[in-house]
Amino acid sequence: MTDRPNCPVVEVADLSFRYPHRRDEVLKEVGFSIDDTQWVGLLGPNGGGKTTLLRLLLGQLIPKMGSIMVLGGPPTKTRRKVGYVPQHASIDSSVPASVEDVVLLGRLTRSSWGPRYPQRDHDFALAALEETHTADLAGRAWRTLSGGQRQRVLIARALASQADLLLLDEPTTGIDIHREKELLRLLELLNDRLPIVMVSHDIALVSHHMDRALWVDRTVREIDARNLDSDSLEHFFHGEHS
Amino acid sequence: MSQFFTDAAVNPFLWSGLTAGLFASISCGIVGPYVVTRRLLFLAGALAHIAIGGVGAAIYLSTVHPAAFGWLEPIHGGLAAALVSAPVLAVLKHRVKERLDTVVGALWAVGMSVGILLIKITPGYHTELMSYLFGNISFVTRRDLVFLAVLSGVVILTATVFHRRFLALCLDSEQAELRGIPILATDIVLFLLIAATVIVLTQIVGLILVIALLSLPAAIGTRLSTRLGPSMAVTFGVSALVTTLPRIAAYGTPISPEAAIVLTTAGLYLLVVFSQRPETR
Numbered sequence: 001m002t003d004r005p006n007c008p009v010v011e012v013a014d015l016s017f018r019y020p021h022r023r024d025e026v027l028k029e030v031g032f033s034i035d036d037t038q039w040v041g042l043l044g045p046n047g048g049g050k051t052t053l054l055r056l057l058l059g060q061l062i063p064k065m066g067s068i069m070v071l072g073g074p075p076t077k078t079r080r081k082v083g084y085v086p087q088h089a090s091i092d093s094s095v096p097a098s099v100e101d102v103v104l105l106g107r108l109t110r111s112s113w114g115p116r117y118p119q120r121d122h123d124f125a126l127a128a129l130e131e132t133h134t135a136d137l138a139g140r141a142w143r144t145l146s147g148g149q150r151q152r153v154l155i156a157r158a159l160a161s162q163a164d165l166l167l168l169d170e171p172t173t174g175i176d177i178h179r180e181k182e183l184l185r186l187l188e189l190l191n192d193r194l195p196i197v198m199v200s201h202d203i204a205l206v207s208h209h210m211d212r213a214l215w216v217d218r219t220v221r222e223i224d225a226r227n228l229d230s231d232s233l234e235h236f237f238h239g240e241h242s
Numbered sequence: 243m244s245q246f247f248t249d250a251a252v253n254p255f256l257w258s259g260l261t262a263g264l265f266a267s268i269s270c271g272i273v274g275p276y277v278v279t280r281r282l283l284f285l286a287g288a289l290a291h292i293a294i295g296g297v298g299a300a301i302y303l304s305t306v307h308p309a310a311f312g313w314l315e316p317i318h319g320g321l322a323a324a325l326v327s328a329p330v331l332a333v334l335k336h337r338v339k340e341r342l343d344t345v346v347g348a349l350w351a352v353g354m355s356v357g358i359l360l361i362k363i364t365p366g367y368h369t370e371l372m373s374y375l376f377g378n379i380s381f382v383t384r385r386d387l388v389f390l391a392v393l394s395g396v397v398i399l400t401a402t403v404f405h406r407r408f409l410a411l412c413l414d415s416e417q418a419e420l421r422g423i424p425i426l427a428t429d430i431v432l433f434l435l436i437a438a439t440v441i442v443l444t445q446i447v448g449l450i451l452v453i454a455l456l457s458l459p460a461a462i463g464t465r466l467s468t469r470l471g472p473s474m475a476v477t478f479g480v481s482a483l484v485t486t487l488p489r490i491a492a493y494g495t496p497i498s499p500e501a502a503i504v505l506t507t508a509g510l511y512l513l514v515v516f517s518q519r520p521e522t523r
Binding site: 058060079080082084086090091092094095096097098101102105106108109110112113114115116117140141157161 | 275279402403404405406407409410412413414416417418419420421422423464467468469470471472473
């Protein structure tokens with residue numbers, strides 16, 4: 001982790017967002033902030049705006065109202081310091097590529113010209129694969145990996161980019177329970193030095209592992225991560241949809 | 243088959259046809275894997291058909307205004323039309339979210355219609371369009387070879403410079419964009435390369451079969467390799483093989499060399515598909 005001025009990891013204020021040609025806001029008057037190396041879960045119903053919020057944090061969508069600061073700057077400026085970990089299915093597995101090829105994407109920059117990455121980038125990629133216990137897969141074809149292995153490699157890719165923040169989109173989707181536990185243990189270790197924001201459907205997972213939970217359903221509300229049970233969630237769902 | 247070598251001693255066109263096949267295999271080997279993995283075959287098909295508009299324009303201009311455009315060959319017009327429409331298609335791919343195929347299909351048809359129209363109003367009888375449609379591997383001139391060599395050189399050079407970016411777009415364009423790569427600009431460069439390659443391949447097998455030669459060797463190459471670079475080498479090898487051997491084997495028989503090339507490639511592709519174990523497919 002590189003030196004960062006003492007500012008919140010994420011700071012969102014008065015944010016509203018509406019897609020063009022849609023009448024209703026997906027997100028309305030949203031405000032929250034994330035400090036230090038917290039592990040924050042984004043929960044909420046489908047269509048509640050979790051993905052939109054993620055895209056705003058990555059600078060893929062630009063808000064017309066309100067402000068978003070990530071790592072002390074607007075997302076479009078700072079997103080190269082954000083390690084985005086998509087769902088593993090978003091990598092085209094029909095492309096012939098090795099695991100290292102995928103991790104090296106984390107080293108891609110505006111000045112990446114020519115056919116090969118320099119040795120330094122390979123070193124970063126290998127170190128990241130070691131940290132996620134996938135170094136033995138480096139030469140394997142991406143398409144031969146299991147879902148759990150792929151997700152770890154994508155985390156390695158985020159680490160290879162020397163990210164100051166990990167942003168994960170439902171990393172446990174399509175992974176069996178055993179691999180999921182390993183993945184969460186890995187994230188726990190990484191959370192010692194990196195803040196993590198993670199979209200999840202899994203309430204039990206959020207309440208067991210994370211410091212904070214944010215409920216995203218048009219607005220964003222803090223909910224008690226440690227005491228999430230079906231009753232309190234029932235309340236949230238019905239509070240918004242009755 | 244032996245007749246080919248007997249005749250080749252007195253007919254230099256036979257050797258230049260084979261050389262042309264090797265040049266085409268270079269572009270095919272480099273660009274084919276990008277096209278196949280990005281699923282851009284439909285757009286490549288559109289480029290080849292829009293190019294007919296340029297072929298028609300070249301035939302018209304060189305016939306009606308021979309003083310100014312006598313040097314212009316149909317393939318030059320085809321290349322120009324393909325290079326002009328390549329950035330347009332790249333922009334459409336990025337901007338049109340719904341029914342991209344309808345828009346591209348319309349351009350495809352308009353390009354062809356313009357070409358047919360121009361050839362109709364050109365005085366005289368013109369066989370050049372037929373050679374564009376069906377290929378002309380039997381009569382490749384020295385000038386054609388120079389043209390193919392230059393295009394292949396440009397393709398090699400550009401792909402070398404852009405390879406990491408092209409690979410990033412193949413694998414995960416979202417990540418590439420987050421890392422600061424200008425996606426549209428990179429795609430425009432790729433589409434220009436596809437346009438050049440389509441024109442090169444059209445010289446060999448003609449427009450009607452160009453998609454087969456752009457896709458099948460690359461489909462074999464990407465299946466047999468675990469990385470994109472080696473898959474290009476395999477694609478080149480397959481392409482060089484199928485533009486050479488079937489051509490020699492079919493010589494002196496009623497089988498057209500272009501059809502022999504494509505049918506052999508398709509046969510090879512099926513062989514590869516069925517010889518691979520299901521779990522590696």
